[in-house]
Structure formats: C-alpha cells, structure tokens
Amino acid sequence: MLLVQKYGGTSVGDAARIQNVARRCIAARAAGHDVVVVVSAMAGETNRLLKLVSDITPRPNEREQDVVVATGEQVSIGLLALAIQSQKGRATSFLGHQVRIVTDSAHAKARIQSIDAERIFQALRKKEIAVVAGFQGADAQGNVTTLGRGGSDTTAVALAAALKADACEIYTDVDGVYTTDPNVCPAAKKLDRISYEEMLELASLGAKVLQIRSVEFAMKYQVPLWVKSSFSDDPGTLVCEEDTAMEDVVVSGIAYDKNEAKLAIRGLRDVPGVAARIFGALADKNIVVDLIVQNASQKGRTDLTFTVAKGDLDKAKAVVKGLARAVKATAVETDREIAKVSIVGVGMRNHSGVAAKMFQVLSEEGINIQMISTSEIRVSCVIDPKYTELAVRALHTAFGLD
Numbered sequence: 001m002l003l004v005q006k007y008g009g010t011s012v013g014d015a016a017r018i019q020n021v022a023r024r025c026i027a028a029r030a031a032g033h034d035v036v037v038v039v040s041a042m043a044g045e046t047n048r049l050l051k052l053v054s055d056i057t058p059r060p061n062e063r064e065q066d067v068v069v070a071t072g073e074q075v076s077i078g079l080l081a082l083a084i085q086s087q088k089g090r091a092t093s094f095l096g097h098q099v100r101i102v103t104d105s106a107h108a109k110a111r112i113q114s115i116d117a118e119r120i121f122q123a124l125r126k127k128e129i130a131v132v133a134g135f136q137g138a139d140a141q142g143n144v145t146t147l148g149r150g151g152s153d154t155t156a157v158a159l160a161a162a163l164k165a166d167a168c169e170i171y172t173d174v175d176g177v178y179t180t181d182p183n184v185c186p187a188a189k190k191l192d193r194i195s196y197e198e199m200l201e202l203a204s205l206g207a208k209v210l211q212i213r214s215v216e217f218a219m220k221y222q223v224p225l226w227v228k229s230s231f232s233d234d235p236g237t238l239v240c241e242e243d244t245a246m247e248d249v250v251v252s253g254i255a256y257d258k259n260e261a262k263l264a265i266r267g268l269r270d271v272p273g274v275a276a277r278i279f280g281a282l283a284d285k286n287i288v289v290d291l292i293v294q295n296a297s298q299k300g301r302t303d304l305t306f307t308v309a310k311g312d313l314d315k316a317k318a319v320v321k322g323l324a325r326a327v328k329a330t331a332v333e334t335d336r337e338i339a340k341v342s343i344v345g346v347g348m349r350n351h352s353g354v355a356a357k358m359f360q361v362l363s364e365e366g367i368n369i370q371m372i373s374t375s376e377i378r379v380s381c382v383i384d385p386k387y388t389e390l391a392v393r394a395l396h397t398a399f400g401l402d
Contacts, residue, residue: 001032001033001034001166001167002033002034002036002124002163002164002165002166003028003033003034003035003036003165003166003167003168003169004036004037004038004156004157004159004160004163004165004167004168004169005024005025005028005035005036005037005038005156005168005169005171006037006038006039006040006134006152006153006155006156006168006169006170006171007021007037007038007039007040007080007171007230008040008152008170008171008172008173008230009040009041009042009043009044009045009046010043010172010173010230011040011171011172011173011230011231012039012040012042012043012076012079012080013042013043013044014042015079015083017230018076018079018080018083019083019086019087020230020231021037021039021080021083021171021230022080022083022084022086022087022089023087024171024230025037025080025084025089025091025129026084026087026088026089026129029089029127029129034124035129035130036120036124036129036130036132036159036163036165037080037129037130037131037132038132038133038134038152038155038156038159039073039076039077039080039131039132039133039134039152040072040073040076040134040135040152041072041073041075041076041135042072042075042076045072045075045076046069046072049068049069049071049072050065050069052068053065053068053069062107062108063107063143063144065107065108066107066108066136066143066144066145066146067144069146070095070096070133070135070136070144070146072135073095073096073133073134073135073136073152074095074133076133077093077094077095077131077132077133078093080093080131081093081131084129084131089129090126090127090128090129091128091129091130091131092123092128092129092130092131093131093132093133094119094120094123094130094131094132094133095133095136096132096133096135096136096137096138096144096145096155097136097137097138097142097144098119099115099116099117099119099120099132099159100114100115100116100119100138101115101136101137101138101155101158102114102115102116102137102138102139102140103137103138103139103145103147104139104145105139105140105141105143105145106145106286107143107145107146108146108148109146109147109148109286110137110139110145110146110147110148111147111213112137112147112154112155112158115158115159115162117159117162117163120132120159120163121163132155132159133155134151134152134153134155134156135147135151135152135155136151136155137155147213148211148213149211150208150210150211150214151211151213153170153210153211153213153214154211154213154214154217156168156170156214157214157215157217157218157221157223157225158214158217160218160221160223161217161218161220161221161223165223166224167223167224167225167226168218168223168224168225168226169226169228169236170210170214170225170226170227170228171228171229171230172209172227172228172229172230173229173230173231174209174227174229175190175228175229175232175234175236176190176191176227176228176229176234176236176237177190177191177194177199177202177207177209177210177227177237177239177253178190178191178209178253179191179252179253179254179396179401180253180254180255180256180392180396180401181207181256181392184256184388184389184392184393185254185389185392185393185396185402187393187396187397187401187402188396188401189401189402190237191237191252191253192235192237192238193237193238193239193240194237194238194239194240194252194253195239195240195241195242195243195346196215196218196219196239196240196241196242197219197242197346197377198242198252198253198344198345198346198377199215199225199239200212200215200216200219201255201342201344201375201377201378202253202255202344203215205255205256205257205340205342205344205378205380206255206256206257206258206259206340206342207253207255209227210225210227210239215239218239222241224238224239224240225238225239225240226238226239227239242346248347249345249346249347250345250347250348250351250354250399251343251344251345251347251348251354251395251399251400251401252344252345252346252347253343253344253345253401254341254342254343254344254392254395254396254399254401255341255342255344256339256340256341256342256388256391256392257339257340257342258339258385258388259309259310259311260290260307260308260309260310260338260339260340260382261307261308261309261310261313261334261335261336261338262305262306262307262334262335262338262370262371262382263305263306263307263308263313263316263317263320263332263333263334263335264303264304264305264332264333264334264335265278265303265304265305265320265324265327265329265331265332266303266329266330266331266332266333267301267303267328267329267330267331268301268302268303268304268327268328268329269300269301269327269328270297270300270301270302271300274327275294275304277323277326277327278304278320278323278327281319281320281322281323282308282316282319282320285315285316285319287308287312287315287316287319288308288309288312289306289307289308290306290307290308290340290373291306291307291340291371291373291380291382292304292305292306292373293305293306293371293372301330305371307338307340307371307382310336313334313336317332317334320332337384337385338370338382338383338384338385339382339383339384339385339387339388340380340381340382340383341380341381341383341388341391341392341395342378342379342380342381343358343378343379343395343399344377344378345377346377348376348377348378348379349376349377354379355374355379357398357399358379358381358395358398359381361394361395361398362381362383362391362394362395364394365387365390365391365394367383367384367387367390367391368383368384369381369382369383370382370383370384
C-alpha cells in the first residue's frame, strides 16, 4: 500500500513534535506501507519570514519573496529526515524542484501543472521514506514558486494523485472535519465522512481544515482523503465520493469567513461587455472574485458589487479605479468590514425551503443580509462581522447539527 502523509506546521512545531512525526512515519513503514511524507514549515515560520520581507520593503518583488518564504519547508524536511534516521529509519528529503513539481509562474499562488515522481519512486524502491517539501515548486524557467497558504495540502494530494497512492492522510492539530468551528460553537461535532463536493464548498467558504485546491485534486483524481490529528489515534474524517446516505442530511456544515472585503462600482452604464471588461482585468492580476451582485438597471445605469480576499482589495481597487472612467462608473466604494456565513449540504438538492429557513433564522437574530449567493449545495450570506459567531451558532442549532 502506498501512503502519502502530510504534516502541518503545528505537527512539526518543535524538535519533540518532529520526533513524534518520525515515529509515525516509521510505524507506517514497519506496517509494510511505502511512505511519502509532505511537510509544512514549522508553526509560525512562514509568518516570521514574511515579516522579514516586509521589514525590508512594503512592496516586495513576488519572485524574491517566494525564494525567502520557501526556505521554511527546507528546514522542516531536513529535520524530519534526520529524525527518522536517528530512530533507525531510512529517509531522503526532497525540495519541490528536486521532485520536479512544475507550476505556473503566479508567484505566491502558483498552480501545479505536472509532477515528475521518478526520484520519489527511486527512494521507495530503496525502502526509504521520501520526505517532500510542501507548499513549493518551480516554474518552467526554474524559478522557485509557492502555492499560497495551506499549499502543503495541495502538494500532498497532487503527489498522491501522481503516485496513484492508495490514500492520502492530512495530519493537523484537529482530529477531523467538524460541522463548524468548535472554537465558535462548542456544540460542533466531528463528521465520520463528508463528500468531496461538501468539503470543496466548506474549504472555499472559510473552513480552514483543508485548502480548496487540495480538495479539487482529490475530487478530480478520486484520491481517498483522510483528515486526522497528529496528536491522537482518532480515525479522523474521510473525504470521499457522495453516497445516498449523505443526501439524507440537509445541511452538513456551517462555514464562515472574515477575510473578505466588498467592492462596489456605482453608476455603471448597463451595456454588454462592461462586466467582462472589469472581471477580465481582475483575472489578469490573479485576483479571485467571490460573490457578485448586480442591481436592476435604472435609466441605463446599474451598480455592480463583488467580494475579494482582503489581501487583494487594494490591488482590486486600483484595477477598478483605472477602468472607472472607461466603463463610465460614477464611484468606486470599498468595505473591509464584512463577513460571509454559509450553510453546506448535498441534501439541499432534494429539500425545499432551506434558503428561506436560513434567512428566517438570521432575521430572528436581528442580522441584516447584505449579499446572497447560492449553489446546488450551498447558501452564503454577507453580514456585519460583529454578528458572525451569533449567526454560526444560531444556524448550527436551527439545522439540527448540535
């Protein structure tokens, strides 16, 4: 059995924890499995490196920033390989460019294009544990790239797909996927199983347990994905294909995200091609747009409102302001103080009135809805951030998840 394991920053936060991870890797190898381990930087290390960058310049060149930030994983894989060897195991560490994880050139948020896994197979044939740096790769020109926050999850699942692994285990500081954030709602409960689609929605809506692109890879290549704790032997949560039993549960989870901002373009001419021009320009700058609402046209003009990640707001505002005159907008407004609360469940496909119930619950709590977005299995509302925790707890109770 070929097993890919990924350990997050808290799992390798100090020497003792790295030794603990080494014991787990050796135990998996002793059980007869081929083992590939993907490791994040030690807890807090990426933030420390980014702080060093910001101390040098407030607007760093993204290529050079990636060169700096990628070093966190280099330290982790070297230490883990040494820890495995110190416990009489056999291990070899690999950086992203050594494995040939080839990405595009979008620094700080690169996307994996291909993986040449031959060096890993060579290590496995020698009965070694392959220790691979997460979060990083190299573009076609050999430049170091990073995959964005949580990118080690994506590295692990992409490797599992490329290696045709039997399973991918994501080890973190939580013991599985919960119905919502237990820190916000103590009544949250751990799920034994969740569908790829539901996990994809939860990850995209703010749930921090898995990075969205890792779930996309798992879903596309049908990689069985386990979320487990590196500090216990709990079986965790399996992310897998949807089955009929999952459809009986109307709402599986509640997600929230306080890391979005709102941008409104007022007084746009309501003519074909304007939206394409605006969102095309944002896409050219690698700015991901989330919720979009366009008001009904009045006297040939309309308002267009959308949300982006807070970190992209200034860049998005600059793009839109540069276009404002060309698209005949009368004003551009921004708001950093918003939050998004969402309900997710494949059972929504077969049950009516779910959105209405969500709106009623928020209304009864005196929470005003600023924007609404829906999909087959998700309803999202933008609200004032001060009501986030209240909204999550109220919805969690209303949909029977306590």
